[in-house]
Amino acid sequence: MINVAVLGAAGRMGSHVVQAVQGAEDLELVAALDTDDDIAAATRAKAHVAIDFTVPDATEGHVHALIDAGIHAVVGTTGWTSDSLSRVEEHLKERPDLGVLIAPNFAIGAVLAMRFAAAAAPYFESAEVVELHHPDKVDAPSGTAIHTARGIAAARAAAGLGASPDATSHDPDGARGASVDGVHVHAVRLRGMVAHEEVLFGNAGEAFTIRTDSFDRVSFMPGVLLGVREVAAHPGLTVGLDRYMSL
Ligand SMILES: NC(=O)C1=CN([C@@H]2O[C@H](COP(=O)(O)OP(=O)(O)OC[C@H]3O[C@@H](n4cnc5c(N)ncnc54)[C@H](OP(=O)(O)O)[C@@H]3O)[C@@H](O)[C@H]2O)C=CC1
Ligand SMILES: O=C(O)C1=N[C@H](C(=O)O)C[C@H](O)C1
Numbered sequence: 753m754i755n756v757a758v759l760g761a762a763g764r765m766g767s768h769v770v771q772a773v774q775g776a777e778d779l780e781l782v783a784a785l786d787t788d789d790d791i792a793a794a795t796r797a798k799a800h801v802a803i804d805f806t807v808p809d810a811t812e813g814h815v816h817a818l819i820d821a822g823i824h825a826v827v828g829t830t831g832w833t834s835d836s837l838s839r840v841e842e843h844l845k846e847r848p849d850l851g852v853l854i855a856p857n858f859a860i861g862a863v864l865a866m867r868f869a870a871a872a873a874p875y876f877e878s879a880e881v882v883e884l885h886h887p888d889k890v891d892a893p894s895g896t897a898i899h900t901a902r903g904i905a906a907a908r909a910a911a912g913l914g915a916s917p918d919a920t921s922h923d924p925d926g927a928r929g930a931s932v933d934g935v936h937v938h939a940v941r942l943r944g945m946v947a948h949e950e951v952l953f954g955n956a957g958e959a960f961t962i963r964t965d966s967f968d969r970v971s972f973m974p975g976v977l978l979g980v981r982e983v984a985a986h987p988g989l990t991v992g993l994d995r996y997m998s999l
Contacts, residue, residue, distance in 0.1 A: 756980060757783035757794035757802040757823070759814055764888075765805035765828060765969060772973040773803075779980060795821045801980050804829050808891055812836045819843050819850060826979040827854045828972070830895030832991075841989045851983040855993040856895035858975030861964040862949065863993050866896070868962050869951040870903035874911035876953035876960065879904050880929075884940040884948040892939040896949055898932050899992065904951070905933035 756773050760766035761784035773781045782797035791814060794802050801824045804814050808831020818825045819840075832854055840852055857863060873879060881904070883897040893901075915934050929938040947966040953959065966972065975993050982996045990996070 754779050754980060755782045755798050755800045756780065757785060757797060757799035759785050759791065759794075759802055759804045760806035760829070762786040763805055765972065768969045768973060769803055769805060769976055772977060773980075776977055779977070791817045792821070794818070794823060799823050801826060801983055803827075803976060803980065807831075812839070815840055815852060815854075816843055819847055819852070822847065822850065824850055824983040825852045826976065826983050827852065828858055828976065830856065830891050832895070837989065837991065844988055848987055851986045851988065851990065853979045853983050853986070853990045853993070853996070855975065855979060855991075856899040857947070858972040858979065858993055859947070859964065859966045860975060861971070862896055862947070862966065863975065863997070864999075865949060865951060865962050865964040866900050866903055866992070867994055867999055869900050870907045872951075872953055872960060872962070873904040873907035874913065876955050877913075878916040878952075878954035879908070879935055880916070880952045881932075881935060881937045882940065882950045882952065883937070884942060884945050884950075886945050886947075887941040887943055889941065892941070893930055893932065893937045894939065894947070894949070896947070897937045897939070900949065900951060901932035901935035901937050904935050 756779050758766055758769050761770050770784050773779045782799050783794050802818050804811050804827045806829050811829035815825050881897050881901050883894045920928055929936045949964050951962040
């Protein structure tokens with residue numbers, strides 16, 4: 753039996769995660785914590801693994817506290833930078849027995865979309881990312897879109913491709929979106945949406961589109977449970993659920 757604590761348990765994702773853990777025969781929910789709770793409650797409850805779906809400002813602090821407490825971490829919260837990831841990697845050297853999984857997206861379609869986008873990237877002159885989310889989301893662009901764009905940029909660089917062609921010289925209102933490692937990313941916030949992404953590729957005379965849609969937060973739950981079951985077998989820092997899958 754794996755003892756599980758959920759951080760952000762009252763949130764949109766956290767409340768689904770609580771139900772998913774309660775419904776899994778091999779997992780025991782030992783703590784459901786939210787804003788005003790002390791993370792030390794996870795230690796007192798003898799949690800083996802903690803799942804974090806909180807806010808970008810709090811998640812790194814949670815991971816460091818969990819490492820200090822000897823608890824494996826499965827993190828879905830966004831806002832991670834290369835600096836914050838490096839700090840976690842460094843901290844984990846003190847606890848080589850612990851695993852931390854930080855996954856920008858736990859939905860199988862999104863995990864595949866990120867991998868397929870990186871695979872397609874060397875073969876197209878142009879690439880852009882459009883993400884669409886519910887209007888209550890606090891961060892933009894989405895963590896998934898940032899990870900997707902970075903994967904595309906790395907694959908393009910490895911293939912010796914330069915920037916996508918773009919003659920724009922007048923864009924006073926930022927209509928071309930954010931640039932993530934040189935890849936343009938556009939964020940839509942629309943009532944009715946949950947979590948969606950399109951990756952657009954273009955060559956002369958053709959286009960290739962990868963699209964993933966999470967219509968319901970239940971779509972993230974199999975990936976979260978996979979992370980909880982596997983994290984102890986993957987010591988160190990892992991970024992992306994694909995690293996736990998045979999892809
Ligand atoms: N990786 C993935 O597959 C997915 C990732 N996400 C990401 O997960 C995160 C949460 O999303 P979502 O559930 O929609 O957001 P919500 O705002 O619905 O949930 C966040 C919860 O965390 C609580 N919280 C805030 N600060 C703390 C803290 N310091 N300690 C404990 N709890 C805290 C909030 O409480 P309060 O409201 O009182 O502040 C709230 O209950 C976001 O970063 C989002 O991008 C979302 C979906 C899928
Ligand atoms: O806030 C959300 O809802 C989501 N956040 C994650 C992200 O920023 O990529 C994952 C998914 O897109 C849903």
